Amino acid sequence: MLKKVPFILTLLGIVSGIFISILFAINEPLFKNKIAQDLLQNPKVLTMTSQDEKNKYIEKEAEKIWRYYQRFHFHSTGIAAMALGVLILIAFSQGPQKIKLLLSYMVSTSGFLYPFVWLFAALYGPLLGRDAAKEKFALLGYMGGVFMLAVVLVAILLAKYPVKINNENL
Numbered sequence: 223m224l225k226k227v228p229f230i231l232t233l234l235g236i237v238s239g240i241f242i243s244i245l246f247a248i249n250e251p252l253f254k255n256k257i258a259q260d261l262l263q264n265p266k267v268l269t270m271t272s273q274d275e276k277n278k279y280i281e282k283e284a285e286k287i288w289r290y291y292q293r294f295h296f297h298s299t300g301i302a303a304m305a306l307g308v309l310i311l312i313a314f315s316q317g318p319q320k321i322k323l324l325l326s327y328m329v330s331t332s333g334f335l336y337p338f339v340w341l342f343a344a345l346y347g348p349l350l351g352r353d354a355a356k357e358k359f360a361l362l363g364y365m366g367g368v369f370m371l372a373v374v375l376v377a378i379l380l381a382k383y384p385v386k387i388n389n390e391n392l
Contacts, residue, residue, distance in 0.1 A: 224323060228330035232305045235334045239298030242291065242341075253291055257284045260348030286352060290344035297337035301369065305333035308376055317383035325379060328372035336365040 246253065261267055261280045270276045308329050312322050339362035346355040356363065 225326070228309055228326040229306070231330040231334045232302050232309060235298050235302030235305065235330075235337070239295050239300075239302065239337070242298070243295050246291070246295070254284065254288060257287050257344075257348050261287075263349055264351065266351065283348070283352070287344055287347045290340045290347060290352075293340040294337050294344065297340060301333045301336060304373075305329050305369075308373060311380060311385065312376055314385045314387055315379055315383050316386055317379045321379065325372055325376050328368060329376065332365040332368035332372060335362050336369055339363040339365075 258280060261283055264283075267276055267279060270279065309326055312326050312329070315322060339356065339359050342359040342362065343352065343355040346358060349355075350358065
């Protein structure tokens with residue numbers, strides 16, 4: 223079972239990216255309206271006196287925050303697809319089992335968690351401000367670095383140990 227968890231987690235990453243895109247297709251205005259409503263409660267907007275200034279700010283910020291939802295979708299599906307490929311390479315590697323298991327968890331966990339920095343920045347960005355929201359969830363953002371490190375370590379594993387497919391070493 224321990225060997226299956228990274229694959230399951232990676233597939234959940236793909237599912238979450240696809241699921242949010244289905245939600246976009248069903249009701250994109252729901253997301254955009256939530257962003258606009260939450261921006262009205264942003265402390266920066268509350269201090270603005272000119273309605274024109276508020277409208278311009280909200281329009282500009284809403285578009286950028288909407289892009290964060292899209293980034294969650296892109297990163298969730300894209301990184302999970304990469305992670306799945308890396309997990310398959312790890313599975314065929316003839317390296318030590320404990321190292322393979324550790325690298326599998328590093329790849330899948332970091333690949334799954336990283337995209338959530340964008341989802342949470344989209345959810346909290348209108349209320350806190352985009353930069354503050356990203357900083358609040360920076361730990362999730364650092365998972366991108368962990369993912370990169372894991373991929374580099376897998377490349378070293380593959381260089382050091384043979385890869386066996388169909389009883390043939392590569």
